[in-house]
Amino acid sequence: MDALIALCKRRGFIFHSSEIYGGVNGFFDYGPLGVEMRKNIKDAWWRDMVHRREDMVGLDCSIIMHPNVWKASGHVEGFSDPMVDCKVSKNRYRADQLFWGAVIVDGETIGYVSMLESEKMQALADADADKLKRKAQKQGTLAPVVLKDYTEASPDLYEKIPSPSTGQPGSLTPPRDFNLMFETHIGALRDESSVAYLRPETAQGIFANFKNVIDTTRVKLPFGIAQIGKAFRNEITPRNYIFRSREFEQMEIEYFIAPDADWKGLHRKWLDTCIAWLVSIGIPANRISEYAHPKEKLAFYSQGTTDLMFEFPFGVQELWGVACRGDYDLKQHATHSGKALDYFDEASKSKFLPHVIEPSLGVDRTFLALLTSAYQEEPITDEKGNTEIRTVLHLHPRIAPYKAAVFPLVKNKPEIVAKARELHAKLQRRWNVFYDESAAIGKRYRRQDEIGTPFGITVDFETIEKDNCVTIRDRDTLAQIRIPISEVSAWLDEKIDG
């Protein structure tokens, strides 16, 4: 992960936002290569999920919507994390990331230890417990500390658990709900009447526009509405690089189905579609797993949710959630807006609220999953038998920032340079293609390997003296083929989108 983060910074994929000002926690900027890769992810998704399907239309809603949207959706009331303050240090913690345990010697509780969630918190807790035991000059056997998070502490313990900032008990507050929506005000007045929120998800914009879409298109159930756009969550502790940030981009679908449709079958079908799509853009199937949320943890309206999990370097985490939400959302918006949001079914001549299946994917998480899948440090041996380590991103051609790089073999032969320039200009009409004439060809390959350019196209002496062909070197197999210049465009097209 560290090597990958370094590469992202060094080659211009990802920067910390406002880095020259010390950064701002949970916000990231995408550099010249990152912006291309992001665009490729979004374009591939849009093409496959919207353009290439007949049961899908798109939408692009504003980030700031009417605040009642978030009342109806339940976000104003319930979209919160439990927080705990230290009254002395003024630090604030997510209660479910603050862990504590009783220090027990020969069955007697002699005090408490606390710390923030980490991989080594058990070791820390036991060490702290040992310190406490010695300080208290207790004899006897210290039991291993049983750690729980602060939401599991009974109220009588709030006064007894030490603050992680000071090590002293007595300064922690009870857990309090903290809403994760960023708040702002519209217009010149700053009072209750002007409060608005940055959307914490794109999905609600789809529900709020459901009537507009059915009134202006000829969609028929089952059909989906897709949206790509930024969303914001004021996470207390953003972490794992771009995995959990405060500003992120979602690709969401609300797929509407009849209330009596086979939702289980359609849910399974969507899971399969999503997995197939991930694999099609280069995510290995064996790093994807499924996690079905247990019934007892589902919201009351939810019929079922299965997350597609990905094996990130920091653990197996959610990549793509596919939720069956029944008619909850449309019903909420119909109630809160007072507008009928029914769908009229021509066949049965009946009106009803459709149910919905919601596949919800993050652009940034997909980006990270692709990078971690693609990143490799590999030994390669050159013609002279020398072995070196190359860093390579095995990105799918659809996803790679540059689709190809064009190289004149040498830069001091005008005919070769001119021919390479001409080919580059032609390919650049259609794709993002790099041109490089500096340094030895091996070094130029290596630069492109590191940023995932799948094909290196070299114009050499034979090209201009003999065959008007170029050599195309494959980033992954290192195999080289030779094809006529006139066929390069069609060849690339097939490789990228075939």
Place this chain on the structure above:
Amino acid sequence: MDALIALCKRRGFIFHSSEIYGGVNGFFDYGPLGVEMRKNIKDAWWRDMVHRREDMVGLDCSIIMHPNVWKASGHVEGFSDPMVDCKVSKNRYRADQLFWGAVIVDGETIGYVSMLESEKMQALADADADKLKRKAQKQGTLAPVVLKDYTEASPDLYEKIPSPSTGQPGSLTPPRDFNLMFETHIGALRDESSVAYLRPETAQGIFANFKNVIDTTRVKLPFGIAQIGKAFRNEITPRNYIFRSREFEQMEIEYFIAPDADWKGLHRKWLDTCIAWLVSIGIPANRISEYAHPKEKLAFYSQGTTDLMFEFPFGVQELWGVACRGDYDLKQHATHSGKALDYFDEASKSKFLPHVIEPSLGVDRTFLALLTSAYQEEPITDEKGNTEIRTVLHLHPRIAPYKAAVFPLVKNKPEIVAKARELHAKLQRRWNVFYDESAAIGKRYRRQDEIGTPFGITVDFETIEKDNCVTIRDRDTLAQIRIPISEVSAWLDEKIDG
């Protein structure tokens, strides 16, 4: 304009945001057709300005940046509109949109009138003046009211100018600056230390990342950094549909040049490039004009700004600003961040801050300019000699939401339907293409004309019985040609992007 707005709503281009909740002023949602057209505008710009140029790289920064970015840029201090409150009605007005004038009878000022800016404000003012004169029972000649905006009122008049809400003087405050940035808070605390802003422009993210870009790419002066993204301005009075909204999207370039470069020549070159691009996507050259900001109205650091103006239905207004900003922005960020932002010039072995030319264009304004250019109600005559009015959007093929529509001539002939389906599926792999088999062919053409689909492709009896060709009908000329099915894809490619 009203007809166009109605079309946008009826066919799913643009909706008011959160419409079922009564909307939220200054925010818009783009429907199934709008989202495609927006994407086409952005993709065309990105391809032409970034991919097809070798002197340009892209960037995608976060919307929420470090607040010091906006201190350095001057937005915290100076990005404001003068506002005036009515203490009685609690209404708030932009001072430069509140007009007032003295009521003068035979050279004597007998009072004041006021009103909000509108086309008929002069007539309203004179009528109100006449009322005032009669109420005051004055004889003599009433002079025409000379209207000025409230920022031009001397302080002794604030008490004398009536509020437009009440008609009575004495309740208006002096003009006060109101910052147009939307404010929010990062993290759990809401105090001065956690204030952050939604970016009011994308440009500053480019300057803040200037060092990252020169460190991670091999750009050499002159070069540009391009960015597309949302920006937010808390306009007091959003208006003219999507022309001045509170949430909008920008396509901005910062083009860095040497301090001793011929900035005037490069400025002219950028203006020409921008005009050529607008024309290339379908904006008529004769509706574009140039407005050079007068020297005395420029900021002290500005070398010159020229706006490309477009003839909107509501007047000639700014579409694309091209500003020469010297090294002001980089200097500000270097000073505020304490980081060196110098560019090292290999040739002269010297370090310096580059100067910059900034072409700044709005996606939504381009969208509106394209729609107003494309919209026509035209009489057309069919084969039987009947004339009817068709509504048509003459959108450029690159911009049109659907590139083509595929029609089986009849829907009850399975071979025709199958062939049409097959062609549609093939074209859909690459473009957004509509399929329609319902109603008479003329009606199907008309539906597509109205949403700007440039080509109607019909599979008919001859296709399957004789020639394996299809008829392609041109939206603008109504001409029909017949070509082999196998050539449709290449033909479309040439038309769309040739």
